[in-house]
Amino acid sequence: MFRTRVNPSLSSITRNSSRTRTTTTHGQHYQYLQCSKLPTLYFQRSLPRLPIPLLENTCQRFLTATKPLLSATEQAETQSTVESFRQGIGMELHAKLKQHDLDHKHTSYISQPWFDMYLADRAPLPLNYNPLLVMKSDTRKEYQDQVVRATNLVISSLRFWRSLQADLLEPEVYHMNAKKSDNDSYRRWMKVAPKAFATYASYAFKAFPLDMSQYNRLFGTARIPRLGKDELVQSPDSKHILVLRRGHMYAVNVLDSSGYIESPSVILGRLRAVIKLDADREAATVPLGVLTSGQRDQWARTREQFVSNSKNADLLQSEVDAALFCVCLDGEEDGVYDENSQEPLLKHLLAGKATNRWFDKSISLLISADGTTAINFEHSWGDGVAVLRYFNELYKDTLKQPFVSTETAHTPAEGDLANVRPINFEIDDATRSAVQEAYNKNASIVDSLDMNVLKYPHINKPTCKQFGLSPDSFIQLAFQLAYRQAFNGYVGTYESCSTSAFRHGRTETMRPCTTATQAFCEAVLQPERSKPSAGELRAMIDQCSKVHGQLTKEAAMGQGFDRHLFALRHTAQKEGLPVPEIYETEAYRRINNNIISTSTLGSDALLAGSFGPVVRDGFGIGYSIQNDFAGAIVTTYKNQADGKVFIDSLSSAFDKICSVIQQSRSGSSKQ
CATH class of the missing domain: 3.30.559.10 (Chloramphenicol acetyltransferase-like domain)
Incomplete structure (x- = not known):
């Protein structure tokens, strides 16, 4: 795991707002979380190099x-x-x-060896590498509903991502005294500073720009198991997310054909369609996500055999690996948050049965039946600074003034298989056996x-x-x-x-x-x-x-x-x-x-x-x-x-x- 302190203060969030936002969906206010006066990577070129100690x-x-x-x-x-x-x-x-x-x-001298260290380790990801961050709940019931909270989190995630892509996300800066430097005056001075020296100009304000090279892997990234050493693949142009429900997988479009975030009512309707579709099915008898909990070489061999089927190969690559991020909608049977007995749910969110997870995605939003939200993330691509910035911005955006509530009318999406696609793999006996073996091994580890x-x-x-x-x-x-x-x-x-x-x-x-x-x-x-x-x-x-x-x-x-x-x-x-x-x-x-x-x-x-x-x-x-x-x-x-x-x-x-x-x-x- 990691230790870091990040700049964004959450103490200024308006907590008494009970109305959802009304917005023009193609307008800047909806499409972007931030419209920074300084480009996102403004300081990147001038950051000092990591020293090698004597x-x-x-x-x-x-x-x-x-x-x-x-x-x-x-x-x-x-x-x-x-x-x-x-x-x-x-x-x-x-x-x-x-x-x-x-x-x-x-x-830096440590960057590539550190990537290699993570990707070459053959240990399972849950418990050994993937950490858990649990978000504070929204005390307003109309926003804590599972699908409502999932919708708001998805929208805020996409607003963060689009801001990052457009170079409009605020640069990550650690302010020693935010009152003196986290303001318009500081940004005006930084704007006229030559890019080659911008970081050093910022130091004069006791404001310390941080590396943002890992941010581009927050979304659309998957870790692919390979024998001996895994690889990271990126699909930054994807327009869908991966949604898991009772072990079933769904590809849900959240961006339109032009790359704009779909309207809140549309995204809400598509997530509700997933719930309805899933209600008409038995829980997955072969939950493929369990495979991502296994020893990496074993998973690599299973995947290699699994993708020898061209349909499976295409679905796995285009719908699962390429998804912007993963949303896991857990059921009542998976537990809810209890202040007096936190351990069962925390243990489930950290590793659990793995039947409703895909641990190989860079970011997974885990949303319990009571709306309790957590992030479980694959660690090789990056560390705490990027994830915690995303985590904080998500919380702040969804709490400040969310886009949907339990009162929001949704756009029905039942039967819209172009935008809500059940991912139906062809399962053979070898895969069935591999899933059962991975399930048993993970269950034994988690039980211990x-x-x-x-x-x-x-x-x-x-x-x-x-x-x-x-x-x-x-x-x-x-x-x-x-x-x-x-x-x-x-x-x-x-x-x-x-x-x-x-x-x-x-x-x-x-x-x-x-x-x-x-x-x-x-x-x-x-x-x-x-x-x-x-x-x-x-x-x-x-x-x-x-x-x-x-x-x-x-x-x-x-x-x-x-x-x-x-x-x-x-x-x-x-x-x-x-x-x-x-x-x-x-x-x-x-x-x-x-x-x-x-x-x-x-x-x-x-x-x-x-x-x-x-x-x-x-x-x-x-x-x-x-x-x-x-x-x-x-x-x-x-x-x-x-x-x-x-x-x-x-x-x-x-x-x-x-x-x-x-x-x-x-x-x-x-x-």
Whole structure:
């Protein structure tokens, strides 16, 4: 998963609007979500290139990061191995990487190897790669109805897409102080800045343009399984979406022959036609979407056999792969959202039975029977910045003033097989058997998944501000303390940080398990008689925050060590050289065995976010600090790691840290 903060604020949304928009369907107001004064890719040319860190800095950062995971003897051995690497083969590989980077100035040194890493992995997409983002619901019943919400989401998605295609979507810019820079004055200044230097002109406003190269893959993109390594295919000129209902697939036209978005009543009518068509059929006995949940080579072999039938090949390519995006309309039997028991629906949306999914699409909108909406996305093509921007814009647009409600008259589409097309494949026994096998394997994996949710009410954004705490460093410290007191140790911990401030940047790893967090955990768990004072413990918390902030800054500026080491090993493999000894060390193994894998998203639109553990005995932790609570959703595999023990320990860790803060404040106020 990923960690990112994006600019669009949702706090200004008008929530009391109860009327749907009336609009001219070919008018600019309907066809485009935004009409930016600055072209969408205005800053792309002037974005700085992702730097390659100095080799000595990478080596030192690696040693520092692995120290909490190693014994003194192991540290000494690692130091020796790293020093040999730095003075020997590491220098040669670093020079080759630098030269390759110079020869490919249009991109970043990590971009292609990172794509290759994703596409070559043979693990199933659900749980291993595809993350889940659940959107907050609309509190107005007339807009929360499943088909109504689906229609509004489809329209807003298309408005986003058309704005992007027309270069009218606002450029993605992170504003340090939105009040001072996210305004017309800033845009006027940017408009007269030479394109070659626009990014640097923006820096003067403390506004940081972000890479948008991934956005063109948001729509019309599919991951195609191939033996050994998958490929991404794009169909940007498509005019239909893929709709799934009870395992059946439908191609639904949403753009007219000229590429304009169809009217709201037409799209509403076509989605209602899908529901009516499906009501007259039994649920799919061979739900092909299950195949996308499988091991990639197995799916590749099945697909190759399946498309040997020319009808299947044509339908799969033209109707499924080429769809702009996927809409999954789930039934009552799939569950609805329950605030007091979130786990069943979250588990279903994250992976579930896979009978009503096509995990290979870049974006899938999942809409439950009660209108609960989520996005499940294929991860190889891009990271959180693009998806979260889309997610936020969708929420804002559908909430601000939606186009249809339960009162909207629709244009009937029953029998309109040109625009609402059931996709009827020819299923043979081999495909039937492959679907059943994939279903059984996925069901076994999903059944082994455990999910635990914590909402901690005593910590939130206002309290963090009041106590002078970094929310992210606070919650990451709590993860370390929770693991230490529950399982008596320290393990490889992963926090993703976006490097999208650079051209073709992807992510860098931030390592939250530090000697500072280790020192605090050991101190706070001491018996009362030997425990440091509250003031001393608070000073240790502040030191943890300082170190965490520095590591985050380094990662965001492309100065971590994980991607550099990854690229150096990739260079060795590409050049046919032996893998250097550093990659065989216990230190490298432990820090990359990410027992604790974490991801957070800063968004007022987000109800929940989740992903699977990245190792069998690990914890996948989606977390956030909201305005009224701190929350975490922890996934584990049963009999591999105990999520319930971790969640209980996390609550205790929050209590301990809060107690230290309160006692230290109380002590300082008495002095």
